[in-house]
Amino acid sequence: MTYIYSFLFVGFICLIAQILFDNFNLTNGHITSIFVVVGAILGFFNLYDKFAYYVGSGASVPIMSFGNLLYKAAYYGYHTNGFLGIFSNMLTTTSAGITAAIIFSFICIIFSKPKN
Amino acid sequence: MKDNKYQQLVKKHTPKEDKLKHALIAFLVGGSLGLIANILVTIFNSFGISSKDSAIIVLLIYIFLACLFTSLGFFDNLVAICLCGLIIPITGFAHSICSSMLDYKKDGLVTGIGSNSFKLAGSVILYGILSAFILVIIKVILYG
Numbered sequence: 001m002t003y004i005y006s007f008l009f010v011g012f013i014c015l016i017a018q019i020l021f022d023n024f025n026l027t028n029g030h031i032t033s034i035f036v037v038v039g040a041i042l043g044f045f046n047l048y049d050k051f052a053y054y055v056g057s058g059a060s061v062p063i064m065s066f067g068n069l070l071y072k073a074a075y076y077g078y079h080t081n082g083f084l085g086i087f088s089n090m091l092t093t094t095s096a097g098i099t100a101a102i103i104f105s106f107i108c109i110i111f112s113k114p115k116n
Numbered sequence: 117m118k119d120n121k122y123q124q125l126v127k128k129h130t131p132k133e134d135k136l137k138h139a140l141i142a143f144l145v146g147g148s149l150g151l152i153a154n155i156l157v158t159i160f161n162s163f164g165i166s167s168k169d170s171a172i173i174v175l176l177i178y179i180f181l182a183c184l185f186t187s188l189g190f191f192d193n194l195v196a197i198c199l200c201g202l203i204i205p206i207t208g209f210a211h212s213i214c215s216s217m218l219d220y221k222k223d224g225l226v227t228g229i230g231s232n233s234f235k236l237a238g239s240v241i242l243y244g245i246l247s248a249f250i251l252v253i254i255k256v257i258l259y260g
Contacts, residue, residue: 002154003151003154003155006147006150006151006153006154007147007148007150007151008147009150010146010147010149010150010151010205011142011143011144011146011147011148011150012143012147013146013204014142014143014145014146014147014200014201014204014205015139015142015143015146017142017200017203017204018138018139018141018142018143018199018200018201019135019139021138021199021200022135022138022139023135028203028208028212028236029212029236029239029240031200031203031204032203032204032208032209032212032239032240033239033240033243035204036240036243036244036247037243037244037247039244040244040247040248040251041247041251043248043251044251044254044255055150055154056154056157057153057154057157057167057170057171057174058150058151058153058154059150060153060171060174060175060206061149061150061153061174061175061178061205061206062146062150062204062205062206063204063205063206063208063209063240064204066206066209066240066244067244067247067248070244070245070247070248071247071248071251071252073248074248074249074252075252075255078252078256086249086252090245090248090249091245094244096172096175096176097175097179097206097209098241100175100176100179100180100210101179101183101209101210101213101214101237102213102233104176104179104180104183104184104210104214105183105186105187105210105213105214105217105233106217106229107183108183108184108186108187108214109187109214109217109218109221109229111187112187112188112189112218112221
Protein backbone atom coordinates (compact mmCIF):
# COMPACT_ATOMS: atom_id res chain seq x y z
CA MET A 1 0.00 0.00 0.00
CA THR A 2 2.91 2.37 0.71
CA TYR A 3 3.91 1.97 -2.94
CA ILE A 4 0.61 3.39 -4.15
CA TYR A 5 0.69 6.16 -1.55
CA SER A 6 4.26 7.12 -2.47
CA PHE A 7 3.32 7.24 -6.16
CA LEU A 8 0.31 9.45 -5.43
CA PHE A 9 2.13 11.70 -2.93
CA VAL A 10 5.19 12.54 -5.04
CA GLY A 11 3.09 12.68 -8.19
CA PHE A 12 0.60 15.07 -6.59
CA ILE A 13 3.39 17.41 -5.46
CA CYS A 14 4.82 17.45 -8.98
CA LEU A 15 1.32 18.04 -10.36
CA ILE A 16 0.80 21.13 -8.16
CA ALA A 17 4.27 22.38 -9.10
CA GLN A 18 3.53 21.94 -12.79
CA ILE A 19 0.21 23.80 -12.52
CA LEU A 20 1.95 26.70 -10.74
CA PHE A 21 4.75 26.59 -13.31
CA ASP A 22 2.39 26.80 -16.28
CA ASN A 23 -0.01 29.42 -14.96
CA PHE A 24 2.15 31.93 -13.08
CA ASN A 25 5.18 32.35 -15.34
CA LEU A 26 7.75 31.14 -12.79
CA THR A 27 11.25 29.74 -13.26
CA ASN A 28 12.69 26.53 -11.82
CA GLY A 29 14.36 28.51 -9.04
CA HIS A 30 11.05 30.02 -7.93
CA ILE A 31 9.33 26.65 -7.87
CA THR A 32 12.02 24.88 -5.85
CA SER A 33 12.31 27.81 -3.39
CA ILE A 34 8.53 27.88 -2.87
CA PHE A 35 8.42 24.15 -2.23
CA VAL A 36 11.30 24.22 0.25
CA VAL A 37 9.50 26.90 2.25
CA VAL A 38 6.26 24.92 2.05
CA GLY A 39 8.12 21.85 3.31
CA ALA A 40 9.46 23.82 6.29
CA ILE A 41 5.93 25.07 7.06
CA LEU A 42 4.57 21.50 6.84
CA GLY A 43 7.32 20.50 9.27
CA PHE A 44 6.27 23.35 11.56
CA PHE A 45 2.75 21.94 11.80
CA ASN A 46 4.15 18.39 12.14
CA LEU A 47 2.28 17.35 8.99
CA TYR A 48 5.17 16.08 6.89
CA ASP A 49 5.99 13.30 9.33
CA LYS A 50 2.35 12.22 9.24
CA PHE A 51 2.51 12.00 5.46
CA ALA A 52 5.84 10.20 5.65
CA TYR A 53 4.29 7.59 7.96
CA TYR A 54 1.98 6.49 5.14
CA VAL A 55 4.23 7.27 2.20
CA GLY A 56 7.35 5.58 3.53
CA SER A 57 10.73 6.40 2.09
CA GLY A 58 9.22 7.99 -1.01
CA ALA A 59 8.60 11.08 1.13
CA SER A 60 12.32 11.89 1.12
CA VAL A 61 12.41 12.25 -2.67
CA PRO A 62 10.71 15.65 -3.28
CA ILE A 63 12.56 18.85 -2.40
CA MET A 64 9.95 19.55 0.31
CA SER A 65 11.65 17.03 2.57
CA PHE A 66 14.69 19.33 2.43
CA GLY A 67 12.81 22.14 4.17
CA ASN A 68 11.19 19.72 6.58
CA LEU A 69 14.55 18.22 7.55
CA LEU A 70 16.13 21.67 7.97
CA TYR A 71 13.33 22.73 10.31
CA LYS A 72 13.40 19.50 12.32
CA ALA A 73 17.19 19.56 12.70
CA ALA A 74 17.12 23.18 13.87
CA TYR A 75 14.34 22.49 16.37
CA TYR A 76 16.15 19.40 17.67
CA GLY A 77 19.29 21.52 18.01
CA TYR A 78 17.38 24.06 20.11
CA HIS A 79 16.27 21.32 22.48
CA THR A 80 19.70 19.79 22.91
CA ASN A 81 21.96 22.85 22.93
CA GLY A 82 19.76 25.92 23.35
CA PHE A 83 19.92 28.89 21.01
CA LEU A 84 23.42 27.95 19.79
CA GLY A 85 22.09 24.56 18.78
CA ILE A 86 19.94 26.14 16.05
CA PHE A 87 23.11 27.32 14.34
CA SER A 88 25.25 24.26 14.97
CA ASN A 89 22.58 21.70 14.11
CA MET A 90 20.77 23.25 11.16
CA LEU A 91 22.44 21.36 8.32
CA THR A 92 23.11 18.03 10.01
CA THR A 93 20.36 15.92 8.46
CA THR A 94 20.44 17.48 5.00
CA SER A 95 24.21 17.27 4.62
CA ALA A 96 23.94 13.98 2.71
CA GLY A 97 22.04 15.62 -0.14
CA ILE A 98 24.18 18.75 -0.36
CA THR A 99 27.50 16.91 -0.07
CA ALA A 100 26.49 14.27 -2.60
CA ALA A 101 25.30 16.91 -5.06
CA ILE A 102 28.60 18.80 -4.80
CA ILE A 103 30.91 15.77 -4.92
CA PHE A 104 29.13 13.90 -7.70
CA SER A 105 28.67 16.95 -9.89
CA PHE A 106 32.33 17.92 -9.46
CA ILE A 107 33.48 14.42 -10.42
CA CYS A 108 31.14 14.30 -13.41
CA ILE A 109 32.12 17.82 -14.53
CA ILE A 110 35.86 17.13 -14.40
CA PHE A 111 35.48 14.32 -16.92
CA SER A 112 33.02 16.05 -19.23
CA LYS A 113 33.45 18.55 -22.00
CA PRO A 114 31.83 21.99 -21.62
CA LYS A 115 28.96 22.95 -23.88
CA ASN A 116 29.57 25.21 -26.85
CA MET B 117 -1.06 39.14 -47.04
CA LYS B 118 -2.74 41.47 -44.59
CA ASP B 119 -1.39 41.74 -41.08
CA ASN B 120 -4.61 40.56 -39.55
CA LYS B 121 -4.73 37.42 -41.62
CA TYR B 122 -1.06 36.76 -40.99
CA GLN B 123 -1.58 37.00 -37.23
CA GLN B 124 -4.39 34.49 -37.47
CA LEU B 125 -2.18 32.11 -39.42
CA VAL B 126 0.59 32.45 -36.84
CA LYS B 127 -1.86 31.80 -34.06
CA LYS B 128 -3.15 28.72 -35.86
CA HIS B 129 0.27 27.19 -36.36
CA THR B 130 2.00 27.96 -33.06
CA PRO B 131 1.90 24.81 -30.94
CA LYS B 132 -0.50 25.12 -28.04
CA GLU B 133 0.98 24.56 -24.61
CA ASP B 134 -1.12 21.72 -23.38
CA LYS B 135 -1.31 22.33 -19.64
CA LEU B 136 -3.28 19.20 -18.87
CA LYS B 137 -0.76 17.02 -20.69
CA HIS B 138 2.15 18.75 -18.88
CA ALA B 139 0.48 18.21 -15.51
CA LEU B 140 -0.22 14.56 -16.29
CA ILE B 141 3.37 13.89 -17.40
CA ALA B 142 4.75 15.62 -14.30
CA PHE B 143 2.39 13.54 -12.14
CA LEU B 144 3.43 10.25 -13.75
CA VAL B 145 7.18 10.95 -13.77
CA GLY B 146 7.29 12.31 -10.22
CA GLY B 147 5.09 9.52 -8.96
CA SER B 148 7.22 6.83 -10.54
CA LEU B 149 10.36 8.39 -9.00
CA GLY B 150 8.72 8.11 -5.58
CA LEU B 151 7.59 4.56 -6.33
CA ILE B 152 11.06 3.47 -7.48
CA ALA B 153 12.57 5.01 -4.34
CA ASN B 154 10.22 2.96 -2.20
CA ILE B 155 10.93 -0.25 -4.12
CA LEU B 156 14.71 0.31 -3.88
CA VAL B 157 14.42 0.90 -0.12
CA THR B 158 12.58 -2.41 0.23
CA ILE B 159 15.29 -4.18 -1.77
CA PHE B 160 18.08 -2.64 0.35
CA ASN B 161 16.13 -3.56 3.48
CA SER B 162 16.19 -7.19 2.43
CA PHE B 163 20.01 -7.00 2.44
CA GLY B 164 19.92 -5.95 6.08
CA ILE B 165 20.48 -2.20 5.64
CA SER B 166 18.34 -0.04 7.94
CA SER B 167 15.59 1.96 6.24
CA LYS B 168 17.18 5.29 7.22
CA ASP B 169 20.47 4.32 5.56
CA SER B 170 18.78 2.88 2.50
CA ALA B 171 16.77 6.10 2.02
CA ILE B 172 20.09 7.97 1.96
CA ILE B 173 21.52 5.45 -0.53
CA VAL B 174 18.51 5.96 -2.81
CA LEU B 175 18.99 9.74 -2.64
CA LEU B 176 22.67 9.26 -3.53
CA ILE B 177 21.71 7.11 -6.52
CA TYR B 178 19.23 9.72 -7.75
CA ILE B 179 21.73 12.56 -7.32
CA PHE B 180 24.49 10.58 -9.04
CA LEU B 181 22.28 9.74 -12.01
CA ALA B 182 21.12 13.35 -12.33
CA CYS B 183 24.74 14.61 -12.30
CA LEU B 184 25.86 11.94 -14.75
CA PHE B 185 23.05 12.66 -17.23
CA THR B 186 23.59 16.40 -16.90
CA SER B 187 27.29 16.15 -17.64
CA LEU B 188 26.58 13.82 -20.56
CA GLY B 189 24.28 16.54 -21.87
CA PHE B 190 20.85 14.97 -22.19
CA PHE B 191 19.26 15.78 -18.84
CA ASP B 192 18.06 19.12 -20.21
CA ASN B 193 16.13 17.28 -22.91
CA LEU B 194 14.60 15.02 -20.26
CA VAL B 195 13.56 18.07 -18.22
CA ALA B 196 12.01 19.60 -21.33
CA ILE B 197 9.83 16.48 -21.64
CA CYS B 198 9.12 15.65 -18.01
CA LEU B 199 9.08 19.26 -16.67
CA CYS B 200 8.35 19.49 -12.95
CA GLY B 201 8.41 15.70 -12.61
CA LEU B 202 12.20 15.98 -12.57
CA ILE B 203 12.60 19.45 -11.04
CA ILE B 204 10.72 18.92 -7.79
CA PRO B 205 12.44 15.65 -6.75
CA ILE B 206 16.02 15.86 -5.47
CA THR B 207 17.24 15.33 -9.05
CA GLY B 208 16.35 18.95 -9.79
CA PHE B 209 18.61 20.17 -6.99
CA ALA B 210 21.54 18.13 -8.28
CA HIS B 211 20.81 19.20 -11.83
CA SER B 212 20.86 22.89 -10.92
CA ILE B 213 24.31 22.57 -9.28
CA CYS B 214 25.73 20.42 -12.06
CA SER B 215 24.41 22.49 -14.94
CA SER B 216 25.73 25.78 -13.54
CA MET B 217 29.12 24.10 -13.01
CA LEU B 218 29.03 22.84 -16.58
CA ASP B 219 28.13 26.24 -18.03
CA TYR B 220 31.05 28.02 -16.35
CA LYS B 221 33.67 25.28 -16.64
CA LYS B 222 35.57 27.20 -19.30
CA ASP B 223 36.29 30.06 -16.83
CA GLY B 224 38.58 27.88 -14.73
CA LEU B 225 38.42 25.96 -11.48
CA VAL B 226 37.97 28.83 -9.02
CA THR B 227 36.36 31.68 -10.91
CA GLY B 228 34.30 29.31 -13.06
CA ILE B 229 33.26 26.18 -11.19
CA GLY B 230 33.88 27.41 -7.68
CA SER B 231 32.09 30.72 -7.70
CA ASN B 232 29.16 29.66 -9.87
CA SER B 233 28.28 26.22 -8.52
CA PHE B 234 25.48 27.51 -6.28
CA LYS B 235 24.13 30.06 -8.71
CA LEU B 236 20.79 28.29 -9.05
CA ALA B 237 20.76 25.98 -6.04
CA GLY B 238 21.66 28.79 -3.67
CA SER B 239 18.08 29.98 -3.51
CA VAL B 240 16.95 26.59 -2.23
CA ILE B 241 19.55 26.57 0.55
CA LEU B 242 19.07 30.26 1.42
CA TYR B 243 15.29 30.19 1.69
CA GLY B 244 15.27 26.75 3.30
CA ILE B 245 17.59 27.83 6.09
CA LEU B 246 15.92 31.23 6.45
CA SER B 247 12.40 29.80 6.73
CA ALA B 248 13.53 27.00 9.05
CA PHE B 249 15.25 29.54 11.33
CA ILE B 250 12.24 31.87 11.46
CA LEU B 251 9.84 28.97 12.06
CA VAL B 252 11.97 27.59 14.88
CA ILE B 253 12.02 31.04 16.51
CA ILE B 254 8.21 31.25 16.18
CA LYS B 255 7.80 27.76 17.61
CA VAL B 256 10.09 28.54 20.54
CA ILE B 257 8.25 31.79 21.31
CA LEU B 258 4.80 30.18 21.06
CA TYR B 259 5.36 26.76 22.63
CA GLY B 260 8.73 26.93 24.35
